[in-house]
Every structure is written in structure tokens, then in C-alpha cells.
Amino acid sequence: MDKLIIFDTTLRDGEQAPGATLNEREKIEIARQLVTLGVDVIEAGFPISSPGDFRAVNRIASTVKGVVICGLARAVTKDIDAAYKATKPARGGARIHVFLATSKIHMQYKLKKAEDEILRLATESVKYAKKYTRDVEFSPEDASRTEPEFLFRVLEAVIKAGATTVNIPDTVGYAYPAEYGALIRSIHERVPNIHRAVISVHCHNDLGLAVANSLEAVKSGARQVECTINGIGERAGNASMEEIVMAVKTRRDSFPHVTAAINTQEIYKTSRLVSKLTGFVVAPNKAIVGNNAFRHESGIHQDGVMKKRSTYEIIAPEDVGFTGTSLVLGKHSGRHAFEKRLAEMGITVSGDELVRAFEKFKELADKKKNVYEEDMVSLIEDEINKPAEIWQMAAVSYASGTHVTPSATVRLKKQGRGFSVTSTGDGPVDACYKAIEKITRIKTRLLDYRIEAVTSGKDALGEVAVRVQSGKKIAMGRGSSTDVIEASAKAFLNAVNKLASKKKGPDGTLPL
Ligand SMILES: CC(=O)SCCNC(=O)CCNC(=O)[C@H](O)C(C)(C)COP(=O)(O)OP(=O)(O)OC[C@H]1O[C@@H](n2cnc3c(N)ncnc32)[C@H](O)[C@@H]1OP(=O)(O)O
Ligand SMILES: CC(C)C(=O)C(=O)O
Ligand SMILES: [Mg+2]
Numbered sequence: 001m002d003k004l005i006i007f008d009t010t011l012r013d014g015e016q017a018p019g020a021t022l023n024e025r026e027k028i029e030i031a032r033q034l035v036t037l038g039v040d041v042i043e044a045g046f047p048i049s050s051p052g053d054f055r056a057v058n059r060i061a062s063t064v065k066g067v068v069i070c071g072l073a074r075a076v077t078k079d080i081d082a083a084y085k086a087t088k089p090a091r092g093g094a095r096i097h098v099f100l101a102t103s104k105i106h107m108q109y110k111l112k113k114a115e116d117e118i119l120r121l122a123t124e125s126v127k128y129a130k131k132y133t134r135d136v137e138f139s140p141e142d143a144s145r146t147e148p149e150f151l152f153r154v155l156e157a158v159i160k161a162g163a164t165t166v167n168i169p170d171t172v173g174y175a176y177p178a179e180y181g182a183l184i185r186s187i188h189e190r191v192p193n194i195h196r197a198v199i200s201v202h203c204h205n206d207l208g209l210a211v212a213n214s215l216e217a218v219k220s221g222a223r224q225v226e227c228t229i230n231g232i233g234e235r236a237g238n239a240s241m242e243e244i245v246m247a248v249k250t251r252r253d254s255f256p257h258v259t260a261a262i263n264t265q266e267i268y269k270t271s272r273l274v275s276k277l278t279g280f281v282v283a284p285n286k287a288i289v290g291n292n293a294f295r296h297e298s299g300i301h302q303d304g305v306m307k308k309r310s311t312y313e314i315i316a317p318e319d320v321g322f323t324g325t326s327l328v329l330g331k332h333s334g335r336h337a338f339e340k341r342l343a344e345m346g347i348t349v350s351g352d353e354l355v356r357a358f359e360k361f362k363e364l365a366d367k368k369k370n371v372y373e374e375d376m377v378s379l380i381e382d383e384i385n386k387p388a389e390i391w392q393m394a395a396v397s398y399a400s401g402t403h404v405t406p407s408a409t410v411r412l413k414k415q416g417r418g419f420s421v422t423s424t425g426d427g428p429v430d431a432c433y434k435a436i437e438k439i440t441r442i443k444t445r446l447l448d449y450r451i452e453a454v455t456s457g458k459d460a461l462g463e464v465a466v467r468v469q470s471g472k473k474i475a476m477g478r479g480s481s482t483d484v485i486e487a488s489a490k491a492f493l494n495a496v497n498k499l500a501s502k503k504k505g506p507d508g509t510l511p512l
Contacts, residue, residue: 004248004258005224006241007200008034009043010274011060012072013238014228020278024056031064033273034229037266039067039241041095043226046072047086048079057086061094068135070095075125084132096129096136097167098122102154103142115150122154123161130162137165139202144170144180152190159191165198165224170213173206173236181216188221200224203239205231210239215247218258229274230282230289242267242288242320250314268321288315294322299334302327306336329376331365345373347380367463368452374465378476381498388501391440394418396489398428410435410489432489442496445469451484464491470499 011027014020022030027044034042042064045057061069069090071083075098087094100111100122107113113121122138129136138158143151155166168187170180184201188194201217201224203210214225231240245262248255271289275282284292294317296302304311305326317326327337335358342349342357349357360379365371391412398408408431409422421438425431429449437444448467462484466477475498479490 001256002223002258003040004218004260005040005198005200006038006245006260006262007041007043007070007224007226008039008228008241009202009226009238010034010228010232010241011056012043012045013202013226013234014232014274014278015045016234017232017237017278017280020232020280022056022277024052024059026277027056028059028063030229030270030274030277031060033266033270035064035067036263037270038261038263040261041068041070041224043070043072043097044087047082048073048076054082054086057083058089061087061090066092068093068095070097070137072097072099073125073129074098075100075121077125077128080125080129080132084129087133093135094133095165096133097139098125098129098136099139099141099167099169100125101142101171102140102151103145104147105145106142119154119157123157126158126161126163134164136163137167137200138163139167139169141169142171143168144175144183145172148183148186148190152187155187155191155197156193159193159197163197165200166194167200167202167224167226168217168222169202169226170204170210171202173204173210175203175213176207176209177212177216180213181220184217184220184222198223200226202226204234205236205238208236210237211243211247214239214244215255218248218255223258230271230280230286232274232278232280240287242271246288246315246320264319265321268323288320289322291324293317294326295324295328296326296337297328297330298332299337302337303334306340329361329365329371330369331362333361333365342376342380345376347377349380370452372450372465374448374450374467374476375478378465378478381476388497390414390497390500391436391493393490393493396432396486398431398485400428400431406431408432408435408485408489410439412436412439412493428485429488432485433492436489436493436496440496440500442470442499444496444499446492447474449488451487462487464488466491466495468492468495468499470496473499475499 015022031042044060045053047054047057057071069087071087073079073083083096107118126136126138140154199222201214201222203213225244227241227244228238229241231237245260282289284290296305301312338358391414394411394413396410400406405424406428407424408428411420419439421435423431423435425434447469450465461480463480464487468475475495477491477495479487479494481487
């Protein structure tokens, strides 16, 4: 079985994504994690591009061990000198990666050079880099749009000049899998000295085909893939490392001939580090590392996963280091998952109670994006234990603003009698809560307060969820209104009623 060399270019091509710029310290932190992940080569940067990038590549080469450190260079001697100087301290090996475009469009309009001049420059640059290190990679940029005959000539020449890896970039993400695979096979057939070099692939995602193209290339004889964590990179990005590695591992039947030495349990952690430091949020539906990659909300899927995981999961989440909850409750969930979640929370309901609680859950899930654990507890308390509504909310009014001491007047009813109290507080919500405490004579501590919009638009309904403690008792409360202060007061009173009914005095109040 051949080794599939994983060449990580998160710190070079990944960092070229607008907005992804990393400083020296951040690059080192990512490089260290890439070593823990087990990549074979780290393309740490483009040393000529800035003094900061030179320093970052140089620091990585000096401090990050156990991996080949690569620096990118144009076919220009000062770039190659800088790449050499920056990568020189690498103990695991230093690689110089020289690139030069070979497609007609790039040669004519960008480089303004003819084929012969390109061939000469490519060969001389590789020879020049070869003076510095044994490990030289050459990339004919835009290879997939290069005239095949010219591409074969360039590859043969650079291998003769000493290139040990020849990379075939699909620079603009133009290729599609069958075509790209055929290109790799034709290189095997038409470049006489190809056996002296490793064929590498470097695919961009402009048509969403970067991973598919890379995999097809591996099937066709490529033995190095250039990729980035989370697929970040120029424009639509590069081929995503985690997708390639997990595809090769999961579909061993299709890739029996290669193996990648990646410690896959580190994938999720690496993804989150790169996301945090670049500021590029990972889409929830991103393969392998998206938040939803291993989560199920649909009842039929949840039921299947509970009965046999592999009905809907082709990868074990722990294989990529994902440890979050896999069953998410929402409007598409079914009874099996609902019951399981309750059981996990230590709540056992069955028969009619379960039917009722499930109906209420569906109603709530229709309104809310997320059904939290506290919502479940509150739902069970409301629907199953049915606490008596000892105090009813009659009215709330409040005053607040700049240079105004927040105050609230709350009017509650109990057994037909009205009670009204005005109180001040740290804000209108606090003033309401103090007024309710005074009327009910229940002393509380607010443990948690959460507010979210359950409908959209200017008249959105705000729902407040609170967790309130009195003595040793804790109760959840929920309240909704288009006025968030009123919703807050309702939620608090809902919790206070539960506390009162949990330990009623003769008049339904808790002892102070
Ligand atoms: C496909 C890829 O990802 S390639 C890598 C792309 N990455 C980057 O460009 C990031 C870092 N780049 C930089 O910091 C700068 O572009 C530098 C330092 C490399 C060069 O900066 P400048 O000297 O100011 O040149 P500028 O970027 O404006 O133009 C590029 C020049 O390099 C030439 N060039 C482009 N590719 C190559 C190459 N592979 N070999 C030789 N020359 C090249 C261009 O033709 C142009 O030359 P010209 O000035 O004679 O017209
Ligand atoms: C420098 C080369 C390999 C590149 O990034 C590309 O062609 O996309
Ligand atoms: Mg690229």
C-alpha cells in the first residue's frame, strides 16, 4: 500500500483567502496542531511576500519538529533565496516549492512570455533551488488549462533538473473529475521520467469539485494531495483536508492502494482552531467538521440512529474527535428521541403523560428554533405535574430610561383579590422581580435568564426563560409577550408559582 502524502497549505494558500490573514504567533499555533494531526508537509508561507511571513515561516521551521516545512517561491532567484533562508532550520526537512504558470492565457497575458522562455525559466529555477535542498517541488500553475503536450515537456524538463515532486494545480477549479483523472494518467504515460518524482495535486473549489478532483487524481496515480483545513483558500477555497482524508478512510474499498497517516481524532480540534484564528466560521452543514455533520433532528433518522448508528452515520463522530450531542430535539423530532432525551435527564414518563408531553413539545418546537433542556423540564412540570397557578398576572407597568431610576408596578391576583406593589431595581426587569417577591413574600435568587425571539419582525414575540431558586427548591419559568419586560415578569411569576406549589404554606406561599 502506498503512502498518501498530506501536504497542508492552510498557512499559505489558505491564508491567501481574503480576510484569513494570520500573524506569526497564530501561524505557529496552527503549525503545531498540524503536526499533532500528522500531516507530512506544511507549506508554511510565501517567504518573499512580506517580512512577517518570512519570520513566521522561519520560526515554524526552527520550532515545529517532525514535519517537512515548505516555502513557496516564484521562478525568481530572490524568491528562492528567501524560501531557502526561511525554511533552512527545519529539522524534519526543508522543501522549496517553485511555481510558474504554463497555460496559454497565463503565459501570454500575465507573464508575457513564450513557451521556450517559460521552459527555460522553470528548468533554471528548479536547478537553482536544487543547490539549496534535495527536496524541490515544481508547480506548472494552471496545469489543468495547459496544452497537454507542453505540460508533458515542462514536467520532463523539471524532473530532469531535479524536481522530486511535480504538482498539477487546477488553479482556477476548472477541471472535473473524469477529465482531471485522465490528465494524471496521461502524465504517467507520457512523461518518460515521471517515476523519479511524486505526482501531487492541488485543486481549487470554484465549481465545488476540489475534493472530487483530488480523489479521482489519487485513483489515477497521484500520491500527494495539497489541501487545507476547512477547505479555506483562494476564492472558493482549496480541497478540504478532512474530506479527502475521511473519504479515503471511509471508502477503503475504493482506495485500497493508499493510506494517509493522519490522526483523525484531531480533525475536529484542528478545524476549530483554524476557524477561531482565521475568523472563518465553519458552515453547520460542512462535511466532517460542520456542527450538524453528526447531528440528527429528524425523527425517522433519530429512531434509525438509536436502533443502529450506521443507518444514518457513515463515520463514527469520535473518529474525527466530535463529542457533541448527536440527537437534537426540534419540530422534526419523533417520540423515540423525545423519550430518550427525557430519560437522559432522569425524567421517566410513559403512557398518556408521554403522549401529552410530546404534543406540547411539538407545539413548542413549532415556535422555537431550539428546544433546550430547561424547556423540556418546564414542559414536563407544566403538563404533567400541573402546578397550580396560585398567583395570576393582572398588570405590569414600568418606567426606565437615561437618568431615571428604574421602577415597576406589578398587580397580581390571588383567589379574586388584587395586590399591587411598586418597586425600584437595577433595571425594569429587576424592579418587576422585586415587586413580585414583595407581593408573594417568596425570596428568590435568579440563577439563569434567557431571552429569545420566537417570531420574526418588528412585533416579534419575545420568550423569556428563567431559572429561579428559593431555599433548596429550583424552578424554571417561561413567559412570552411582544413586550420583553412583561415576558420577563410572566416568566418569573411562572417560576414563583411552581416554587409556591412545591412547598405551599396555608395560603399558598413559601415561608420567607
Ligand atoms: C496560484 C497562486 O496561489 S500563486 C501565489 C499567489 N500568492 C500571492 O501572490 C501572495 C504573495 N504575493 C505577494 O506578496 C506579491 O505579489 C509578491 C511579493 C510575490 C510580488 O509582488 P510585486 O513584485 O509587487 O509584484 P506583483 O504582485 O504586483 O506582480 C506579480 C509579478 O510577478 C510575476 N509573476 C507571477 N508569477 C510568477 C512566477 N511564478 N514566476 C515569476 N514571476 C511571476 C508577474 O508576472 C508580475 O511580474 P511583473 O511585475 O513583471 O509584471
Ligand atoms: C502555487 C500554486 C500551487 C497554487 O496555489 C495554485 O496553482 O493554485
Ligand atoms: Mg492554489
